Amino acid sequence: MADAAPDAGTSTQAPFIVDADGGSLILRLAGRWMLDTVVRLDRDLRDVAERPCDRVVIDAAGLSGLDSAGAWAIRRTLERVEARGIVTELRALPEAYRPILEKAVVPDPSVPVAPPAGNVVTTLLERAGRAVLHAGQVARNLSGFFGFTLVSLGGVIARPWRLRLTATVAQMEATGLNALPIVGLLCFLVGIVLAYMGALQLQQFGADILTVNLVGVAVLREIGILLAAIIVAGRSGSAFAAQIGTMKVNQEVDALETMGLSAVEVLVLPRVIALMIVMPLLTVWADAAGLLGGSVVALFLLDLSFAQFLAQLKGAVQFWDFGTGLLKAPVFALVIALVGCYDGLRVSGSAESVGQYTTRAVVESIFLVIVLDAAFAVAFAELGI
Secondary structure, eight states, X not given: OEEEOOOOTTOSSOSEEEEEETTEEEEEEEEEEOHHHHHHHHHHHHHHHTSOOSEEEEEEEEEEEEOHHHHHHHHHHHHHHHHTTOEEEEEOOOGGGHHHHHHOOOOOTTSOSSOXXXXXXXXXXXXXXXXXXXXXXXXXXXXXXXXXXXXXXXXXXXXXXXXXXXXXXHHHHHHTGGGHHHHHHHHHHXXXXXXXXXXXXXXXXXXXTHHHHHHHHHIIIIIHHHHHHHHHIIIIIHHHHHHHHHHHHTTHHHHHHHTTOOHIIIIIHHHHHHHHHHHHHHHHHHHHHHHHHHHHHHHHHSOOOHHHHHHHXXXXXXXXXXXXXXXXXXXHHHHHHHHHHHHHHTOOSSHHHHHHHHHHHHHHHHHHHHHHHHHHHHHHHHHTO
């Protein structure tokens, strides 16, 4: 006997016919099995999959069209029958439709779509562990990159003609000269804020003059170099990562290596050397701007002339208050340049990756600068400087 499925649309040919051959059911598919056909035949296919039999054969010789919905319907029917322990067979499927059927996956209702939420404490510990492991990997990779850069720098020192002098000077202009306005303005304003808040507190104890001491020591030892380093990290560190990352996306770095040139010598060393040269100069500029801001507050709030401010400052600060900032400057510059170049070289072939690693370069360099500043503060305190 044979059962015909209801007529599909305007076609006179039934999408499938069910033949019973002894204990076997044969589903003869015909026509185009597309989304609209499958929607109409869904209930009929479910009924066929539940019929009692010993064997089910799907004959696909009559198919003239198949999309992902039709492939999914065939796959679901086969899996429903097999779940009942019945043998199935798919016969005469055209080769053109086989890849579509292979990619049609029926989700297992017994498998959750998302893993169940774990304990909050366990989840937090897992995230913390992953963050620690990632930080360790970044530290290891940065250490390796630092060592490779030192080796390349040694090679340039041994053969000075290999240094890209023009590129180094251009980077000095971009990272140093062009940064003077923003560094000076911000340090000047921070000097004003520091002096103003200090004066308001010290006036309560009749120690207005100590505002000069506060501003001098704070700006020369910490504020000047720290602000300059943070500004440079956000300005130049991000520029290093974006420039090298864009070159990586455009395969310019690969072209350099194909020509036998070292990307570290051509791209990294000029930036590292330039920033290590200009950072101490930016520190001096930042110190001067911060002290100038403090002197403005002293003039208008404390009625101290500029000469009186300088006289009090001379007795309040020592050489090492100024020298500690200069000692930190090249170290901070090295860290900022290395992190920016390292993240730039890690960019993959997409514009999204450039933005991701540029942001990461700024965050990592500022974090390392602050950590190193704290380490310097402890070291100088232990040395009595």
